[in-house]
Amino acid sequence: MKLKTHTLGCKVNQYETEYLREGLQSIGYADAVGGEAADLCIVNTCTVTGEGDSKSRQVIRRMARENPAAKIVVMGCYATRAPDEIKALPGVTEVLTDKRELPDLLGRFGVTDVPTGISGFGSRHRAYVKVQDGCLLRCSFCIIPHVRPQLTSRPMEHIVDEVRRLVDGGYREVVLTGIHLGHYGVDFNRLKPKSEWTRLAHLLVELAELPGDFRVRLSSIEATEVTRELLDVMASYPQRICPHLHISMQSGSDSVLRRMRRRWGSQRFVDRCGMFKERLDRPAITTDIIVGFPGETEQEFRETIEVSREVGFSKIHIFPFSARRGTPAATLPDQLPKPLKQERVHRLAEVEAELRDEYFASLAGMQLKVLVESRMEGDASFVGTSCRYAPVELQTIPDNEGQFVDVTAGDVAEGRILAREAVMHASSACSPI
The missing domain is CATH 3.40.50.12160 (Methylthiotransferase, N-terminal domain)
Structure with a gap:
C-alpha cells in the first residue's frame, strides 16, 4: 500500500x-x-x-x-x-x-496500537514536537482561534518519551511547538491550586534533564509568557535550551495593537525583551510583524520601525496584511492599497537586514554550537544553524552533516556568519570564549 x-x-x-x-x-x-x-x-x-x-x-x-x-x-x-x-x-x-x-x-484504517507520539521526522535533522493545541485569544486579524479553540496539552510523560526516542534516533534539535505554546498546561491547571500548576518551564526542566547530545528550541511565544520563571530555566540549562525566543510582536504601534486586540502595548513588549537580554548572554530575538494593518498611518508604521530597532531583532517575518474573511479586521475601515503595503514591506525588510547583520556582528569571537544541515549549492562549504538561530557557513567534512560542531563566529556576509574555526562537537555549552 x-x-x-x-x-x-x-x-x-x-x-x-x-x-x-x-x-x-x-x-x-x-x-x-x-x-x-x-x-x-x-x-x-x-x-x-x-x-x-x-x-x-x-x-x-x-x-x-x-x-x-x-x-x-x-x-x-x-x-x-x-x-x-x-x-x-x-x-x-x-x-x-x-x-x-x-x-x-x-x-x-486498522492501526490497533495507536502511537502516543512520533519516533522520527523524515530526513530532517531537527524534529518538531507538538506539546499543545488550541488558542483562546481573539486577535482581530486571526482565524485560528475559530478553528482550533480547545486548549489541549499533551501529557508530559508522552512528550518526554517522544523526545527521548527522537534523540536516540539521532535528532540533535527538538523544536517545541503549539498553537499557543505559552499556554502549555493551562488546561491541566484549571482545577488545581496555583502551587501545583504545570507550566512550560516545568516541561523544559524535564526535557533538559534527559541524557544525550541534543538541544531544545522554543517556537513562537507571546510576550506576556516570557516570565522570570521561564528565563531562569533557560539560563540554568545553557547546554540544552537555545538562547533564542520567537516573540510575536505584530506591530510596534500602540494604536495598531489596540485595533489588533493584542493584550499589551509596545512598552511591555520592549520590557519583556529587555528582561530576556539581561538574563541571558546575547540571546536572539525573532518576531512576526504585520505591515499595512487597516488604518495604519505613516507615523504608526514608523513606530513599528522604532520599536524594532530598540529591541534589535535578529530576524523579522514580515507579512503584508491580508484580510481574512470571518475576522473583525476584514471589515475594518481604511483598508490600505496593495502598493502601499508592499512599499512598507520593502522598507521594513531593509531595517530587518540591518538589524540582523548588527546582531550577527555582535557575536564575533563567541563560541556557537552549530547543527550542520546541508552543503551549499555549487560550493564545498556547508551551512548550519547555530544555537542563536543564526545561519553559519563553515568548511567541514561531509560526514558531519546532522551533527554538532563548535565554531568561533567570524565575519558576516550575505546574511550568514562565517565560521572562523570549527571543530567536531565536544562540549555542550553555547557560551562566550
Whole structure:
C-alpha cells in the first residue's frame, strides 16, 4: 500500500502529518516515490490566509488527478473551517474537522496500537514536537482561534518519551511547538491550586534533564509568557535550551495593537525583551510583524520601525496584511492599497537586514554550537544553524552533516556568519570564549 502526504502551513501541521504517517507505516503503508500512484493521500491544510485555502484546493485537485484510485483524506484548519467546500472537491473520501480525532482516524484504517507520539521526522535533522493545541485569544486579524479553540496539552510523560526516542534516533534539535505554546498546561491547571500548576518551564526542566547530545528550541511565544520563571530555566540549562525566543510582536504601534486586540502595548513588549537580554548572554530575538494593518498611518508604521530597532531583532517575518474573511479586521475601515503595503514591506525588510547583520556582528569571537544541515549549492562549504538561530557557513567534512560542531563566529556576509574555526562537537555549552 502506497501513501502520499502533503502539508501546508505551520510546524504543528507538519508534526500532525508525521504522526499519521508513522501510524500508517506501522500497518504496512510505504511512501510513494517517483511517479508511483498512491492508494491513500493525506492533505493537511492551512487557512491562515485566503492564499492558504487556494493552495490547499490546488493540492487536493492535483492529488486526485495524479492518483485517480486513491482515497483522499483532508484535515487541517481549512478542513475545519469549510468542510463542505472540501467534500465537494474531486477524490475526497473523508474530511477530518477536529485534530483530536487523529488517533480515531488511525484506528479506522486498522492501526490497533495507536502511537502516543512520533519516533522520527523524515530526513530532517531537527524534529518538531507538538506539546499543545488550541488558542483562546481573539486577535482581530486571526482565524485560528475559530478553528482550533480547545486548549489541549499533551501529557508530559508522552512528550518526554517522544523526545527521548527522537534523540536516540539521532535528532540533535527538538523544536517545541503549539498553537499557543505559552499556554502549555493551562488546561491541566484549571482545577488545581496555583502551587501545583504545570507550566512550560516545568516541561523544559524535564526535557533538559534527559541524557544525550541534543538541544531544545522554543517556537513562537507571546510576550506576556516570557516570565522570570521561564528565563531562569533557560539560563540554568545553557547546554540544552537555545538562547533564542520567537516573540510575536505584530506591530510596534500602540494604536495598531489596540485595533489588533493584542493584550499589551509596545512598552511591555520592549520590557519583556529587555528582561530576556539581561538574563541571558546575547540571546536572539525573532518576531512576526504585520505591515499595512487597516488604518495604519505613516507615523504608526514608523513606530513599528522604532520599536524594532530598540529591541534589535535578529530576524523579522514580515507579512503584508491580508484580510481574512470571518475576522473583525476584514471589515475594518481604511483598508490600505496593495502598493502601499508592499512599499512598507520593502522598507521594513531593509531595517530587518540591518538589524540582523548588527546582531550577527555582535557575536564575533563567541563560541556557537552549530547543527550542520546541508552543503551549499555549487560550493564545498556547508551551512548550519547555530544555537542563536543564526545561519553559519563553515568548511567541514561531509560526514558531519546532522551533527554538532563548535565554531568561533567570524565575519558576516550575505546574511550568514562565517565560521572562523570549527571543530567536531565536544562540549555542550553555547557560551562566550
